[in-house]
Amino acid sequence: MTIHLTIVIFLPLAGALVGAFLPAARSHWGALAGSVGAALYAVVMSFDFDRSVDGLQYVTDDAWISELGIRWSLGVDGLNLWLIVLTALLWVGAIVYAWRAERFRHRQKPRLFWFHFALAETAVLGALCAQDLALFVFFFDLMLVPFFFLIGQWGEEGRVAATTKMVIYTLVGSLLMLAGAIALGVLATPEGGDISFSLAVLQERTVGEGTQQWIFLMFAAAFLVKAPVFPLHGWMPDAYRAAPLPVLVVFSAVVSKVGVYGFLRIVLPVLPDASVHFQEVMLAFAVVSILYGSVIAFAQDDTRLVVGYSSIAQLGFILLGIFALDDKGAQGAVMQMVNHGLVAAGLFFAIAALARRADGSELLSRMGGIAFRAPVLAAMLLILAFANLAMPGTANFVGELLILFGTFEDHLTWGLIAAFGVVLASVYMIRFFIRAMHNRQGPGVQSKEACLLEIGVIAPVVAIVVALGVYPQVILEGTEKAVAQAVPHPETSTIEAGPAPAGEGPVGPPEAYNPEDFQR
């Protein structure tokens, strides 16, 4: 079966453009139809995806701007398959929520809202599917435009300052990446060869180690800000507070993953020597983020920021797994990207539900005491909280375990410090749950059970979280081969390793984690 990724990418935008010609009150149908179409297509793709095949599937590779060597090159493998499915599904949920929730129903200029919302989905899907560096940069920067408007036009208090801050922060990184990407393309071009930004081509063409290093720093700037990782997270609290909730759901769940995904897709394969060179620095970033995010999340009163800072910690874990430069760690990172995307989305939907009961307030100090009257909501939040703190039995546990295994292999110290973050996660998540659901009833809190809309958006997320907890192999199976291709192995690429001693076979990459071993 052929799946046309171009169609998946542009369905949401096409839907919104159709919606733009409908009456304003009905314009959501266009966006909804487009995103549902993309989601169905993505789900079909996930079933059709052949896990035994090495390399990219559903490849589209056409000339786009041949003068600059930019190709319209898309493809799916184990690294991005589940992120694409996650993106497509979450967008449907967010659109349904933004359409039905009374708090967001009376918005100014609905057609424009849906247009930006759909453009954001198209840009994110494009960045995830892109197999050409320039195309990736194109979509990566394009993502910012709709979010700039979504936060700035329909956000909460302080939105203009927050959105400007966010765009400038992220674009500082992204523009450096643009320069780095162009430089990489030009400098890697051999004498007389044609310039190409195709990731496959760039992986074969090499540039000198010094060049790799400064280009690495430019890419890292873009991806670390996007993630965000301490200390480059300065835009995060303002943007999270100001973003409208449906926007925040997709922003926190998916957009932040595109940054770390960029490391796996681009930086590790294309700049292997520099990745090895900066490994320790990146591990330090990761571990500091884990500790910092966890500690600050504990001290927050604003529920959005609890989840926001917890995201910093979780993305620290993902970064740790990637820069363990170990197949297991990277597999864990891929898994954790999907897991955290789901959990973050579910938590933000739950925050919206909690705020509806706490007189619109999203502060923990004004919530509490609703668990008895709203057991379904409480149960769903509990599952999400457990997943976020990586309770055994959830897929997050598997993901974090793999990451830590990968790290322990060569970097025991970093791994041990990071493991402390797992403990901290349970501290802040349990505090979050207790303050939101139990304790004394907050002022102005009305206990009522989750309504159909809330169940409708949270329950599917919870169901997927539970399902992944039962059967995490579904993600792991596809990633094994993709990860082995992406991750450079310091022990095989360094020169000092020398020839293998007689009697032993050639030194191969360490064995990837085989999901068959993991039978609970």
Added chain:
Amino acid sequence: VIDLLVIAKVEGPEIDYEGIAPLFALAGGAVIVLMVSLFRGAFVQRVLVPALTLASLGAALGLTIWQWETGDLEPIVENALAVDTLALGAGLLFYAAAILTVALSLRAEAVRIAGSGEYFALLLSSVAGMVVLAAAENLVTLFVGLELLSIPLYALCATELYRGTSLESGLKYLIVGSLGSATLLYGLAMIYGATGATDFGAIATAIGETVGIDDPLLLVGIGLAAAGLAFKASVAPFHQWTPDVYQGAPTPITAFMATATKVAAFAVILRLFDHALAIEQLNWGPALAALAAVTIIVGNVGALFQRSLKRLLAWSGVAQAGYLLAGVVVGTELGLKATYFYLAVYLLMNMAAFAVVIARERVSETGDDLRSFEGLGQASPLLAWPMTIAMLALAGFPATAGFIGKFYLIDAAVAGEYTWLGVMIVVGSMISLAYYLRVVAVMWMGGVEVELPGGRKVRPVGGWSPEADPRAQPEVVTVAVVCAAATIFFGLVPSPLFDLARDVASSFANLA
């Protein structure tokens, strides 16, 4: 007696009338426009004169396309003017800018005050000057072209006679511009003194043969000439006149200066550095690169705190001149292509922005202040969208032609071993975000308070009234929408512009 007459007959230069035809169309157009405007009547003044101006520009445009041919210089007036694809390609941009300027001027105050014949005739002569300048093959013609381009502009800047700032703008431009011209002329004289030739071709051969490149007279001459051209292109540190003049001049003229004059200046800069002095790129490259870097920083920092949109666009124009210079610095064919590509894109982006400024300042009591743009997204999306696209494109966001243009320039800079200049371009873009995004934020993200008839809600400031409807000036809105649409179109399908740039680059066979 007859013998004497025969002897006295001056050998005229050989003229290729086909090649010079666009120039005749412009000069003839200017004369006809001036003559026709002597007749009174609203029809003549408001319809016929602009129509004749457009006809003249259209004829020049058509003739240029008809002559389109890739390759080296082809003399049209021996030893004075020569046409190559760079001249033709620059011509395309001049005519496009002038046609858009005519559309923007139709309801302009300046046209009413100065008289429509005078206004449009001056505009046509200025375009003629640009054509001469871009086609000049000789130091003398170069100077003639420069003056023919500048003097009408000095007058046009001051056409809003009753407004002090317009007069100030004209006077300032006259003084600073004359200083620039004098510097250039001095430089040209020294180049002539050093090489003994006024032809570009002869100068290029003389350098290295009869006179060394380290000849002080020649070096000073080149430096002064470059400074004179930098005045016109508003390259730092010769940019100080730009914000004042741009702000004071009637806005259609500002738009014309910002786009067409920049194209003309860069056409000459390209010809001087990438053609006549191309062999010496290693020597002048670093100096020009330093100028580019300074220009990028100065322009972007200068724009940061501007509230007047015209000043903001002036400073942004300075910064963009810095980006453009990066394409010249490398002295490669790729650089030339990138520069031309960006010039074309720059024209579109700026015209869209200036058209919106014109539409707003005509109805708002706060003029071109940022306040006139508050809530524009609510009140008239037809103006807000072009402005948004122009701002995002100038900042270099993807899916606009500005992204491709910057991509191309950085590509050229890195390939020409000026990677640091490529990084300077992105650093400049970072700074520029702060002011471009502010304009966008003001338009879309303000509060809304007052409801207009028809249910649209707007803010009660910045001259909002039902008469302020953009539909009252359709030609301005059309310019804005068309330029913005083209900016998006060329951001997604840039190949037509790439083809154009490739043809233009074929004019300099010497480049690598």
